[in-house]
Amino acid sequence: MATDGEGTAGLYKDTLLAGLWRENPVFRLLLGMCPTLAVTAAVKPALTMGCCVIFVLVCSNIVVSLMRNLLRPHLRILMFTLTIATFVTIADLFLKAFQPEMSAALGPYVPLIIVNCIIICRAEACASKNALAISIIDAVGMGAGFTLTLCALAGVRELLATGKLFGASVMPDWFVPWAAMGMPVGAFVTLGLMLGLVNTITGKKD
C-alpha cells in the first residue's frame, strides 16, 4: 500500500491512483485476462463488464472489510468466493432484467466474474486487512482502472474492426473495417501492443 501521501487524505488519493495507473490490474498486474480478451470487441459490452466488476468489487470489499476480524484464515478464500458469487449473481440478474442486450452480448462472462482474480486479489490484499473506507476507495480505484483499460482496448478494437464507437459510425466512408481486430487475434495483438506501450512509458525492462 502506498504511503508517500500526507495524512489520511493523501492515503486515500494514493489508493485511488494506484488502481488507476501504478497498480493497474490489467497493465501492471496482468489480472483478469479472461474478460480483458473476451469482451473487448466493442466498447459497450466492455463498459458494462467494467461496471459489473466495479459493483462486485465495491460490494465484496465492503462485506469482506466488515467481517475481516471474524475471518478464520483457512476459510477466508471460501468466504471471499461466497461473497463474490453472491454479488455476481445479483449483477447478472440485474443485467438480464434491465440490459438484456448486454446480457446476451456478454454471455457467460458475467458469471465468470466470480473467478476474476482482480476481485479475490483485492479482497485478500486490501479488504481483509484494511478499514472500510480504504477498502471502498481501493475497490473503486481498481474497478475504475479495470474499466478504463477495458474501454481503451475495446475502443481501439471496435474502431478498427467495425469503424464504429459505441455502435455509431465514426470513421470516414472509405474506411474498410479490419475484421481481424474483432476476432481473438485482435484482442491478443492489441493487448500486447498496449502492454508494450505501457512498459515503455513506465520504463520497465521486462
Add this chain to the structure above:
Amino acid sequence: MDKVKYFFQQSWLLIVASFCFGLLIAVANAGWQGRILQNEEDKFNNLVVEMIPDANTSEVALENVEVESGKGKTRATSIRKALSADGQCVGWAFTCEGSGFADKIKLVLTVDAGFEKLKGYGVLSSNETPGFGDKIKDQFYRNQFVDAPTTELVLMKLGAPDVKDAEIVAISGATVSSEAVVTIVNTFLGQIKSHMQEKGQIGDGN
C-alpha cells in the same frame, strides 16, 4: 460433542453468511424474475413482429414439440402463433437451433399462416466469426429466406440472391455458417410442418 462445538466455532460465519447471501439473491430474483421472462418474450416477439409485419403479438400454440436434430438427438421447441391486432392468426413462429462454425446458432423461424412460405428468420444467439459468419444476421442473407417455399432449401455457391426460391446463395467466405442456417431451417421446418399437420393446426397443403 467437542467436535460439533469446534465445527460451529469455525464455520458459524460461513453459515450465517450463506443464509444472508441466499436471502439476498432470493430477493433479487423474486424482484426481477418477471422482467427477465418478459425480456425474453419481448425479444422473441420483436423478431416475430419484424418478420411478420401484420403480427402484433404471439401466443404459445403447441408446447414441447420434439424435433430430431440428427445423430439421434432430439430438441424440444414450442410453436407460437403470431396474432394480428384483431386476434387473427397471421403466421407461426418457433425457435430452432443447431451447430454453426464456432458455436450453437439459435434462430427464430417464422412461416405464414398456411405454412406454405417462410417469412424469414432471426438470430436469437450466435457466436460466428465477426465479419464472416456473423453476416447471417445481415439483411442480404436473411432476405433470401423471406417468401422462400417451405420445402427443402438448397445452398448454392453462386446464383441470384434476389429470386425467391428454394435456392439460397451462400455468404462468400462464410460457407459453413450459411450452410448451418440452411441445415437448421431444413431440419426443423419439415418436422414441425408434419407435426402441425398431425395436430390439425394447418391443412395438409392440398
Add this chain to the structure above:
Amino acid sequence: MLKNITVSSAPHVSKPLSTRGVMLDVIIGLAPAMLAASYYFRIHAIVLIATCVVSCAGTEWLCNLIRKKSNSLDDLSAVVTGIILAFSLPPALPVWAAIIGSVFCIAIGKMVFGGLGANIFNPAMVGRTFLTASFGMLMTTWMVPATIDAEVRTIAADNTVDARTQATPLAYSKQALKARTGAEAVNEQLGAAFTGEIGGCLGETSALALIAGVVYLLIRRTINFHIPLAVLLSAFAFGSVTYLIDSESSISPLTHLCSGGLLMCAFFIATDPVTAPLTRRGMWVFGIGVGAITMLIRIVGEYPEGVMYSVLLMNAVTPLIDRFYKRIPAGGKASG
C-alpha cells in the same frame, strides 16, 4: 614489422558468405517470378511489390528505432519478406491494405519476437493471415491477367475492384469437389497455370518462373532440396490418392502442384530457414507436413487454398521437430 598483431580464436579464415548475400540470392531467385508477375498483372504487380518492400523496410527501420537497436535493414531480410508478402497477395489488392499487411508482418510477425532469426512464424504468412482475416473479400478477388484482359483496370474509389475477375483453378476445383463432377475442366487449365496466364496471387501463378528461380537457388546452394521436394512429393501423393479414387470430382495431382501457391510455398516460403527445422530428417517431416496439410485443406477443408495455414501450423511445431530429431554425434552418444 609485426607491430600490430591481432589475436582471436580459430578459425582465422572464413568463407565469404553473409546473411545479406543469402538474402540477395533469394531476391535473385524471386526475380523471374517478379518479371512474370509484372508481365501478367502489369502496373498492379509493380505497385504492390514496391509498396510491400518499402513499407516492410520502413517498418523494420522504425521498429529498430523504437527498440533502440542498430539498423538491420542492410541484411535485406525485410526486402525478401516484402517481396514474398506481395507475391502472396491478390494483384488487385488496394495499396493501403498492402501497407497494413506489411506493417503487421514485420512489426508483429518479426520484430516483436526480437528481429531476424528470432521469429517463430514466417512473417510474410503472418501478414497475409491478418489481411485474409480482416479483408476477406479483397483477399479473394482475383484479377484476370492483363494478357487475357487487354485493358488494365484500376481500383475504384469505393474500394471495389474495377477489373474483370475470375475464380482461381482451385476455387473451381472446390466446386467440382462439391458438385462431384467437372474436375476435367480444371485440369485443362494446367498449361495456363504452368505459364502463369491465370488468376491467382501475384507471384504464384507462373510455375515456370518459380521453377527457374528455385533452380538458381539450388545451384547456389542457398536452399536445400529437402523441404521443396518433401512438400511437392507429399502433396503429389495426396493428390494422386484422391485423383485415383475419383477423377471426376478431384483434379489431377499435377494440376494441384501447379495451381495456387504450392510451388511458391515449397520453394520460397517453407524454405525460410528461420522458421524451418535445422536437421535433414526434420526438414523432411516439416515438408511432408506442409504438403499434407495443404492438400487436406484443399480437399477436405472449407478453403480452396491451404498453403498459408499449413506453413504456419508447421512453423508452430518446428521447435518440436527440432527437439525430436536431435542430432546424434557421429560416434554415437557419449559414453558415461
Add this chain to the structure above:
Amino acid sequence: MVVALTGKHTFPGGIHPPQKKALTRDSQIQPGPAAKQISVLLGQHIGAICQPLVKKGDAVEAGQRIGDCDAFVSAPVHSPVSGKVKEIGLRSHAVLGRAQAITIEADENSPEKQPSFQVPADFDLSKYSAEQICEASRAGGLVGMGGAGFPTRVKLEPNPQMPKDNLIINGCECEPYITCDYRIMLEWTSQIIAGLRLAKKASGCSQAFIAIEDNKPKAIEVVRAALESSGNPDQVKVIAVKTKYPQGGERQLIKAVLKKSVPSGSIPPMIGVVVLNVATAAALAEAVIVDVPLTHRVVTVTGEPVVRPGNYYVPIGTSVGDLIEFCGGVTQSAAKVVLGGPMMGIAIADLETPTTKTTNAVTILTKEQIGRAKFDRRETPCIRCGRCLEVCPENLNPTRIAHAVKHDLLDVAERYYMSACMECGCCSYVCPANIEITGFIKTGKIFVARQKKRMA
C-alpha cells in the same frame, strides 16, 4: 597393387577452404635457424607435465633428457642443442597460456642436426622386439606430431583389453597452407615406411594403411613406389582419400578409411585403431633405429607476407620470432601470427612463444584475410540456415551449442553433445552470420571444465 589417385574414401560433412599450399609445396626441407637461445616447454603433449631434470646453470648436451615425468600418459623432453641452462621459468604457451620452460643458451659449437637420416640398408625389423620399440618411443619423447600431441608410446603399447588391428599412417594434411607432412612424404619416404613397420610390430596390428589426400598425387605415387620397391612385406595399402577439411582428423580419417566410427568420448585405440602422423612415423624410425630423441621437427613457415616461405627443420623450442626472422621477415601487410594452420591454429600475441613438438606450421595472415573473417563484417543474428550442421564432421548442432553457451546454459550445451566437438572450425568457416561458433564452444568447454574442477 593399384592405387587410385582420386579418393573415394571420405566422411560426411567437412568443407573445402582454399588450399594455398602452392606457397611452400615445392620448397625442400632445409635446415632451420641455429638459434642462440632455445626454450623447451615442459608440457608439449597431452598428459602429465614434465618436471625439470636440470638446474639453472647446468651444462646440457644435444639430445640430453632435461624433463620427465613418471606418469604413464606423458613424454620426456630433450635439449636440441648443447649449451647452458639459462633459466627455468614461465614462457608463453600457445595452448596453456603461460607454462614452465627450460631456456638453454646454445654453445658456439653446438652440433647442427641434419634433416633426415638414412635408414640403414641392413635395417631388420626382427632385431627389435615390441617392448624395445615402445621403450624407445617413450625414451625419445615421441608424441603425435599432427596437432594433439598424444604420447606415442601410449598409443602403441599393446593392451590386452583393447587389441589393436589397424594402423593408419595419416598423410592427409588437410589444413590449408601447411606442407610439412607432404615434404616429409616426398623426401623421407623410406623413413616413414620403416617407422610404419616398427609401429605395426609394436602395436600388433594386422593391417596397415597410409592415407593421403588426393590433392597430393605425387606423394601417393612416391609412397606407393617406395612400398613396391621394398617388396611391401607388410601388405601396406595406400589409400587416396578425398581432399576435404578436416580429413586429417583422426576420427574422420578412421571413418573414411575403415568406415568405422569412434564413439564420442573415446579414443581410436578403444576400437583397435592406431593413427600415426607421417612425421611421427619418421621420428619413430629415428628414435628406434639410431636412438635419437625428438628434438627437431619440420615446420612450414608460410603465408603471403612471409618473404621466404618454406619448410624448415627446426630445433624444438626455437621462438616464433627467430623463425620468422630466419625466413627473411614479413612484409607490412602481416597482421596475425598463427601457430598451426588457419583453421585450427592458435593466434599468438607473443613472438617469443617457443615452438613445440606439435607445431607443424607458423602461418602469417594478412589484414585482408583476417579482415574478411573477423572485422569487416559484424556478427548478425543466426538465421538458422543449417550450414554449420551440414559441415559438422561430428554431426553436431553447432549453432545450438554456441547459443546455449552464449546464454550461459551449459547444461543445454552438454545435452547437445558439446563435449563431442573437435573444434575443427568448419561451422565458423561457413557461418553467413559471422558467429564465432567454434569460439563459443571452446569457451563452453572451458566453463564446463572449471565447473567440474570446482565440484571435485
